Amino acid sequence: MFILNPILNATGSISLRVLRDLHDYTSSAYMGIAMTGLYAIIISLTGMGWTFTDRFDSETWLIIIAVGFIAVFQQIARFKAL
Numbered sequence: 001m002f003i004l005n006p007i008l009n010a011t012g013s014i015s016l017r018v019l020r021d022l023h024d025y026t027s028s029a030y031m032g033i034a035m036t037g038l039y040a041i042i043i044s045l046t047g048m049g050w051t052f053t054d055r056f057d058s059e060t061w062l063i064i065i066a067v068g069f070i071a072v073f074q075q076i077a078r079f080k081a082l
Contacts, residue, residue, distance in 0.1 A: 004042070008035065016079050028075040032068075 012031050019027040043050070056064075 008038070012075070013078070016075075024076050024079045027079055028072055031075050032072055 012035070015031065016027060019030065022030075
């Protein structure tokens with residue numbers, strides 16, 4: 001599972017170059033939605049299930065939301081840098 005992260009990041013960088021004509025926020029939103037969908041499919045296919053979310057407390061959910069926002073801003077910064 002961890003091996004997919006560098007591969008998906010490289011694919012994201014290539015996709016950002018292809019999507020240069022779109023607005024920064026639009027391409028970042030597309031990337032975020034695609035990554036979320038892909039990870040959801042991977043979790044479902046590997047049989048891990050979603051029961052691990054039952055153990056999350058409110059602090060964990062806040063951290064997950066914060067990491068999500070940071071990822072979006074990182075995509076925007078990467079898009080502007082390319």
